[in-house]
Amino acid sequence: MLDLRLIREQPDMVRDALRRLNTDAPLDDILQLDEQRRSLLTRVEELKAQRNAGSKEIGKAAAGQERDKKIAEMRQLGDTIAELDEEVRDVDERLHKLLLEVPNLPDPDVPDGPDESANVIVRHWGDPKEPSDSIAPHWDLAENQGLIDFERGVKVSGSRFYFLRADMARLQRALITWMIDIHTREHDYIELTPPVLVRSESMVGTGNLPKFGDTLYHDEESDLWLIPTAEVSVTNYHRDELLDAGTLPRKYVAQSLCFRREQFSAGRDVRGIKRVHQFEKVEMVKFVEPEKSDDELYSLLDNAEQILRKLELPYRVVQMCTGDLSFVSAKKIDLEVWAPGSEDWLEVSSCANFRDFQARRANIRFRTEDGGRPQYVHTLNGSGLALPRTMIAILENYQQPDGSIVVPAVLRGYLGGQEVIEKQPGIW
RNA sequence: GGAGAGGUGGCCGAGUGGUUUAAGGCGGCUGUCUUGAAAACAGUUGACCGAAAGGUCCGGGGGUUCGAAUCCCUCCCUCUCCGCCA
Numbered sequence: 001m002l003d004l005r006l007i008r009e010q011p012d013m014v015r016d017a018l019r020r021l022n023t024d025a026p027l028d029d030i031l032q033l034d035e036q037r038r039s040l041l042t043r044v045e046e047l048k049a050q051r052n053a054g055s056k057e058i059g060k061a062a063a064g065q066e067r068d069k070k071i072a073e074m075r076q077l078g079d080t081i082a083e084l085d086e087e088v089r090d091v092d093e094r095l096h097k098l099l100l101e102v103p104n105l106p107d108p109d110v111p112d113g114p115d116e117s118a119n120v121i122v123r124h125w126g127d128p129k130e131p132s133d134s135i136a137p138h139w140d141l142a143e144n145q146g147l148i149d150f151e152r153g154v155k156v157s158g159s160r161f162y163f164l165r166a167d168m169a170r171l172q173r174a175l176i177t178w179m180i181d182i183h184t185r186e187h188d189y190i191e192l193t194p195p196v197l198v199r200s201e202s203m204v205g206t207g208n209l210p211k212f213g214d215t216l217y218h219d220e221e222s223d224l225w226l227i228p229t230a231e232v233s234v235t236n237y238h239r240d241e242l243l244d245a246g247t248l249p250r251k252y253v254a255q256s257l258c259f260r261r262e263q264f265s266a267g268r269d270v271r272g273i274k275r276v277h278q279f280e281k282v283e284m285v286k287f288v289e290p291e292k293s294d295d296e297l298y299s300l301l302d303n304a305e306q307i308l309r310k311l312e313l314p315y316r317v318v319q320m321c322t323g324d325l326s327f328v329s330a331k332k333i334d335l336e337v338w339a340p341g342s343e344d345w346l347e348v349s350s351c352a353n354f355r356d357f358q359a360r361r362a363n364i365r366f367r368t369e370d371g372g373r374p375q376y377v378h379t380l381n382g383s384g385l386a387l388p389r390t391m392i393a394i395l396e397n398y399q400q401p402d403g404s405i406v407v408p409a410v411l412r413g414y415l416g417g418q419e420v421i422e423k424q425p426g427i428w
Numbered sequence: 429g430g431a432g433a434g435g436u437g438g439c440c441g442a443g444u445g446g447u448u449u450a451a452g453g454c455g456g457c458u459g460u461c462u463u464g465a466a467a468a469c470a471g472u473u474g475a476c477c478g479a480a481a482g483g484u485c486c487g488g489g490g491g492u493u494c495g496a497a498u499c500c501c502u503c504c505c506u507c508u509c510c511g512c513c514a
Contacts, residue, residue: 038478045483052483055495059446067494074494199504242438242475245456365475367438367456374438374475 113321126314146424194233205362293378341396351382
């Protein structure tokens with residue numbers, strides 16, 4: 001949510017920033033409602049001051065004609081106040097609703113562009129393998145090797161569901177444990193195991209609601225939502241809190257299942273496990289002081305990159321242009337790992353600075369060291385990393401001509417020293 | 429699921445219709461003392477809207493009343509006992 005005062009005081013700046021996003025936020029309606037709200041408020045508050053004074057007199061006065069007259073007077077005043085209160089509530093509600101639909105403003109250094117074609121490749125790491133006939137895409141490889149059962153996933157749950165089998169399931173567990181160990185031991189994050197079902201307020205806090213409800217799974221009976229990322233649970237961990245001075249930054253890492261309806265990607269990436277309805281992800285979330293968030297984005301990015309480097313997987317760093325920013329981000333940088341079998345750069349991590357956008361929605365503030373007024377924190381998050389795509393990259397980069405897969409050196413300790421994943425018992 | 433008790437400032441906690449302008453404590457900040465710190469003592473310290481005056485806020489929402497933290501309705505949450513349960 002944007003600061004209403006910013007919209008009021010620098011409407012042209014806000015308008016220009018939104019124009020870069022190619023969105024048509026109803027700024028004029030917002031300004032008009034804001035104006036209306038404030039003039040109503042002035043009137044009703046004046047009347048309330050009168051009523052407070054009048055009621056106080058009644059409390060002191062002895063019973064009698066004077067007192068009865070005053071009471072009648074105040075009753076009438078009360079009716080007027082009730083009417084105005086009603087109007088204020090209505091205007092407030094409309095204003096708030098509009099504000100919730102305005103996207104975050106892009107940082108000045110975000111490149112302009114209409115869509116992903118204008119994203120900027122910042123740099124590469126590692127040597128991407130040339131695709132060749134001897135490098136199979138993971139969907140063929142994994143099925144042949146008995147590592148993933150796609151058919152039964154579809155039978156049990158539908159398209160975009162699958163079973164990991166045998167050493168593949170073990171590999172995922174090992175990866176999760178290893179990634180979390182790196183982030184907690186080497187990068188100083190606190191591990192959280194979060195709920196994957198959350199209330200609507202939490203979804204509003206991170207910006208998933210009200211706009212993107214149709215991409216989420218929802219249980220109507222209990223009115224709970226399945227999270228699309230642990231970002232939702234972990235960011236809302238501090239919702240409606242006033243954090244103590246000196247406790248920032250707060251850094252959390254959480255593994256969770258993520259659930260996505262993928263309603264609008266029908267027909268895209270239908271093969272394999274690149275785009276699925278349910279997947280594991282290790283997610284990092286930071287709550288930081290506003291002046292630090294620029295630097296914190298880069299250290300977050302580095303934390304994610306460390307995982308790919310240790311796995312020795314070639315990747316590239318891509319900065320999103322204005323046309324490819326998410327609703328809540330001011331700045332977003334993705335890591336894309338090379339998959340030579342699929343011949344695709346896979347987004348395995350998305351690192352973003354939300355500035356105070358989420359903090360306003362979720363009401364997360366901190367008390368400054370100097371004891372001044374509480375301020376909103378800045379929130380950031382980044383995947384560290386998404387499991388299916390990381391496993392695609394491992395399968396496709398580490399496969400050998402006979403179909404076996406070499407275990408990346410850093411993971412062997414987590415797999416009892418195992419060096420190679422051989423063909424698993426067939427899918428029978 | 430049944431019965432009961434609760435939800436008050438950053439935290440704990442008093443307050444059952446009108447000088448409450450929410451007591452008191454903890455924590456924070458400032459000062460005295462000290463080489464420095466701790467302790468002790470003293471002072472100070474809620475959030476939100478507003479340029480200000482002022483107004484709003486006692487779990488959320490609604491109601492009763494001239495006036496509600498206080499009474500009523502409703503929802504959410506916590507705790508205790510019972511039942512069920514991985």
